[in-house]
Amino acid sequence: MTARTSLASWQALSDHAGQMKQAHMNDLFNQDKQRFNKFSLQLPALLLDYSKNLVTEHTMEKLFALARDCDVSGWREKMFTGEAINRTENRAVLHTALRNRNLDPLYVDGENISAQVEQTLGKIKTFTEKVRQGHWLGYSGKRITDVVNIGVGGSNLGPQTVTEALKQYSDNSIKVHYVSNVDGAQIAEVLRPLNPEKVLFIVSSKTFTTTETMTNATTAVKWLVSSSFDERAIAKHFVAVTANKSNAREFGIAQENIFDIWDWVGGRFSLWSAIGLPVALDLGFDKFLELLEGAYDMDNHFRQAPLAENAPVILALLSVWNCTFLGAQSQAILPYDQSLHMLSAYLQQAEMESNGKSVTWNGEPVDYATVPSIWGELGINGQHAFYQYLHQSNNVVPADFIGSVESVTPVKGHHETLMANFFAQTQALMCGVDEAQVRADLKASGRQSDYIDKVAPHKVHKGNRPTNTILMKRITPKTLGSLIALYEHKIFVQGIILQICSFDQWGVELGKGLANKIQQELTEDGLKGDHDSSTAELISFYKNIKAASS
Numbered sequence: 001m002t003a004r005t006s007l008a009s010w011q012a013l014s015d016h017a018g019q020m021k022q023a024h025m026n027d028l029f030n031q032d033k034q035r036f037n038k039f040s041l042q043l044p045a046l047l048l049d050y051s052k053n054l055v056t057e058h059t060m061e062k063l064f065a066l067a068r069d070c071d072v073s074g075w076r077e078k079m080f081t082g083e084a085i086n087r088t089e090n091r092a093v094l095h096t097a098l099r100n101r102n103l104d105p106l107y108v109d110g111e112n113i114s115a116q117v118e119q120t121l122g123k124i125k126t127f128t129e130k131v132r133q134g135h136w137l138g139y140s141g142k143r144i145t146d147v148v149n150i151g152v153g154g155s156n157l158g159p160q161t162v163t164e165a166l167k168q169y170s171d172n173s174i175k176v177h178y179v180s181n182v183d184g185a186q187i188a189e190v191l192r193p194l195n196p197e198k199v200l201f202i203v204s205s206k207t208f209t210t211t212e213t214m215t216n217a218t219t220a221v222k223w224l225v226s227s228s229f230d231e232r233a234i235a236k237h238f239v240a241v242t243a244n245k246s247n248a249r250e251f252g253i254a255q256e257n258i259f260d261i262w263d264w265v266g267g268r269f270s271l272w273s274a275i276g277l278p279v280a281l282d283l284g285f286d287k288f289l290e291l292l293e294g295a296y297d298m299d300n301h302f303r304q305a306p307l308a309e310n311a312p313v314i315l316a317l318l319s320v321w322n323c324t325f326l327g328a329q330s331q332a333i334l335p336y337d338q339s340l341h342m343l344s345a346y347l348q349q350a351e352m353e354s355n356g357k358s359v360t361w362n363g364e365p366v367d368y369a370t371v372p373s374i375w376g377e378l379g380i381n382g383q384h385a386f387y388q389y390l391h392q393s394n395n396v397v398p399a400d401f402i403g404s405v406e407s408v409t410p411v412k413g414h415h416e417t418l419m420a421n422f423f424a425q426t427q428a429l430m431c432g433v434d435e436a437q438v439r440a441d442l443k444a445s446g447r448q449s450d451y452i453d454k455v456a457p458h459k460v461h462k463g464n465r466p467t468n469t470i471l472m473k474r475i476t477p478k479t480l481g482s483l484i485a486l487y488e489h490k491i492f493v494q495g496i497i498l499q500i501c502s503f504d505q506w507g508v509e510l511g512k513g514l515a516n517k518i519q520q521e522l523t524e525d526g527l528k529g530d531h532d533s534s535t536a537e538l539i540s541f542y543k544n545i546k547a548a549s550s
């Protein structure tokens with residue numbers, strides 16, 4: 001038994017889960033008219049309604065007891081104050097310092113990192129203004145019209161998600177494009193319509209060693225030089241965001257065009273650093289700052305609110321309840337706002353790369369289910385694709401519904417249709433409809449009894465499917481910053497409860513190492529690695545076809 005499962009609060013929750021599996025939320029709502037008031041929170045940026053979960057006040061008390069037993073508040077303080085809570089890499093975890101707008105000094109290894117952050121923000125501001133005002137000129141003296149961000153994972157998903165979400169706030173003075181895939185089709189398509197004289201590339205890579213990013217960056221250099229016929233153009237068209245300055249310099253990027261990030265910023269939490277440069281270029285520095293301010297507001301809420309009124313803590317505990325104790329295996333993210341169409345992809349990395357692990361931070365195997373798989377899609381599109389499964393399959397998928405009261409792009413009549421569906425779906429998932437009601441409805445609509453007997457079982461919805469509702473007034477840089485930070489802190493608390501080191505990602509290394517070796521085999525004749533028969537045959541099939549067609 002691991003330390004967590006031997007806690008009295010854990011065992012109490014296990015017993016309680018057995019009882020709650022027999023309960024139905026319809027009954028809980030009927031028994032308590034105050035349920036919404038008891039199980040919702042209103043913050044400046046958003047409303048969180050978690051009443052449509054299979055919980056009672058007892059459940060929440062037991063979950064808060066677990067949070068106390070796991071010392072969530074103590075760990076939270078360790079994170080904010082820069083202790084090396086990334087244990088396997090012996091690093092502090094300080095993405096919160098990137099948006100700490102009170103600018104208090106914070107020391108890591110004797111360095112005041114608040115000062116470093118401010119300095120880099122100042123550099124982002126100056127650079128952004130220079131480019132946006134047309135003072136940064138390309139090799140032929142023309143102003144920059146397009147920015148191409150080259151990066152993958154955390155060096156892509158954060159800024160691209162925000163760029164997409166805040167499109168309506170852009171003055172379009174600069175067009176921002178993203179290249180993440182090493183499939184050449186993507187960079188070829190992005191570059192095709194662009195004029196090399198007017199393009200600025202950002203090579204975003206904390207390590208500056210990621211093969212996919214380096215391959216794309218090298219292709220971008222060749223594309224530029226095939227037009228400039230002079231490698232000195234690189235200095236005018238490439239900037240880097242990295243913690244590995246020497247690699248960036250070696251690549252040809254001028255020292256003054258390198259933006260710092262630090263090892264205390266995890267890739268998937270790096271949006272708030274210079275990794276957010278494309279956002280600042282697109283929207284202007286002030287709006288980038290508003291994004292940071294929104295995240296800072298959520299940081300303050302997370303740090304100061306008691307556990308029982310703390311939105312990230314509550315979301316994390318509900319996830320642990322739904323998955324670890326009630327057995328759900330996946331979790332859907334369902335935004336009802338077109339601007340959030342990349343949110344589920346972003347949260348997939350944030351949560352699954354952080355907590356998709358099966359040993360505790362002491363290296364012992366965990367003997368309980370950890371985090372769910374995260375997936376999702378814009379709500380309306382999902383309704384016409386996979387909601388059938390959400391409503392009637394045997395697998396319960398807890399879902400987060402995320403929407404806004406006002407559309408940033410209002411088109412008469414649309415938003416009400418959108419939000420009517422939003423509210424209807426969480427109601428339907430919770431209430432369901434039983435067979436007696438189905439039969440009564442069919443009878444009332446004039447159906448014959450043989451038809452009713454045949455169809456009724458297919459129309460039953462058991463309901464009792466948990467959802468959280470997150471409702472913003474509208475998407476702004478500030479509310480978006482708060483929303484993303486809400487999930488970051490939720491992920492942190494989940495990791496603490498589940499005893500997982502949320503800030504490393506060893507699980508991506510094995511495949512990376514093998515790919516490097518296989519790449520050599522694919523390009524060198526006669527080179528054969530030591531593989532299982534399936535992999536060996538697949539490689540040889542690939543090479544044979546390639547050889548025959550060349």
Ligand SMILES: O=P(O)(O)OC[C@H]1O[C@](O)(CO)[C@@H](O)[C@@H]1O
Pocket residue numbers: 152153154155204205206207208209210213267268353505508
């Ligand atoms: O910024 P880098 O070093 O290129 O890494 C990109 C991504 O690769 C990973 O290391 C693994 O996929 C992510 O954690 C990271 O966000």
